[in-house]
Amino acid sequence: MNRENASHRKVVVVGTGLVGMSYAYALGIKGLVREIGLVNRTLDKAQGEALDLNHCQPFVNPVSVNAGGFEMCRDAQIVVIAAGVNQEQGQTRLDLIEKNAAIIKETVPRILEYNPEPILLVVSNPVDILTHVAIKVSGLPPGRVIGSGTVLDTMRFRSLLSEVYEVDARNVHGYVVGEHGDSEVLVWSRVNIAGIPLLEYCAACGKSIAARKKSIEDDVRNAAYHVIQKKQATYYAIGLAMVRITEGVLMNQHSVLTVGTLMRGEYGLSNVCLSLPCVVGSNGIERVLASPFADDEEHALLDSASVLREGLSSIGY
Structure with a gap:
């Protein structure tokens, strides 16, 4: 995407937990996008986060933050998958495989229903395995599914x-x-x-x-x-x-x-x-x-x- 198309830049974050919202907050401050969409299993949580981020507007470059369902993914250049069970003390990232793989299998088709050619950025853990699952479930070219990796x-x-x-x-x-x-x-x-x-x-x-x-x-x-x-x-x-x-x-x-x-x-x-x-x-x-x-x-x-x-x-x- 060229710099002159900045007015059309949109990113959607699926999962408004600590990681997803730390990303959304930093993204808003950075000024890279004009719209951030928030999707969460509990809509009230996403709406509350959107309100909070929109209250930052006087301090940052203009960015519209909206909350909703997977329809938010329409027209987004990047959809970030930050949904999943968090790593707890004593756990390795690999301990989270089964539950979070199930979330990827449920989430990716919902994204593609509204946006058939996004770039998916996977951050949920274990990120390497979930990136693999997202590639297989989506059918997207592998280069369009990015794991946050190392x-x-x-x-x-x-x-x-x-x-x-x-x-x-x-x-x-x-x-x-x-x-x-x-x-x-x-x-x-x-x-x-x-x-x-x-x-x-x-x-x-x-x-x-x-x-x-x-x-x-x-x-x-x-x-x-x-x-x-x-x-x-x-x-x-x-x-x-x-x-x-x-x-x-x-x-x-x-x-x-x-x-x-x-x-x-x-x-x-x-x-x-x-x-x-x-x-x-x-x-x-x-x-x-x-x-x-x-x-x-x-x-x-x-x-x-x-x-x-x-x-x-x-x-x-």
Whole structure:
């Protein structure tokens, strides 16, 4: 979508829980859209959220926020699926499979009834498996179904590295790939700071990464567990991660983001959704950037795919 078509930008959020509303709130502040639609199983909840967001109007760029049923999805460029059972303390994301897969199977046909060609952005957990289910249920081209994937994990990785080396996180480049979950893979072999490979940067500044690797990996993988333990849910950071994906689509930025997508031969993988660096533009996921990782990283990616395949098998895929 071109910038001049901003007046026609519309996003619908299905599921007005903490994640869905953190996203809607951040999206309104960002000024990327002119209309936000809210759909929720309990209409009063969606209507209340719409009223609250509309009261923000004097402080932000003009955006109309409306609540209703699935008819809200008509003419939306992006429909975000944030409906589902939340991860609780002691649970992994994979523990949520059966209930949330059933919600996807119910929700996606209702969306397509009013909008046959949306871009679906799936954020409900376990996001990789639910992205796979959404692709199969919708029949849409795989590139038009985007999982929020490891975009947030990647940003956590970069943020921690920026703290170690005292540089702006926007100048730190590195990726987390695979499952958005316990088997995710931090791709150390690709990390660079301002274009300088990490090991060269370490040598130049006198700060070795070797002693810090384990703690950084633990912090990235366990970040959600720590937040859930202290405040029951994560929502602000994932809301902003979703806005970043939305921006890539609506502004046709061709952004490289580690979103979840269906594997079609990359690293010998197929028929499973996981995250890799992907080019994201107005048509959704335009291409996957699959080039060699270090051997141990590729092995870990294959192991991550196996974990996800087990999850898919448990619900008949």
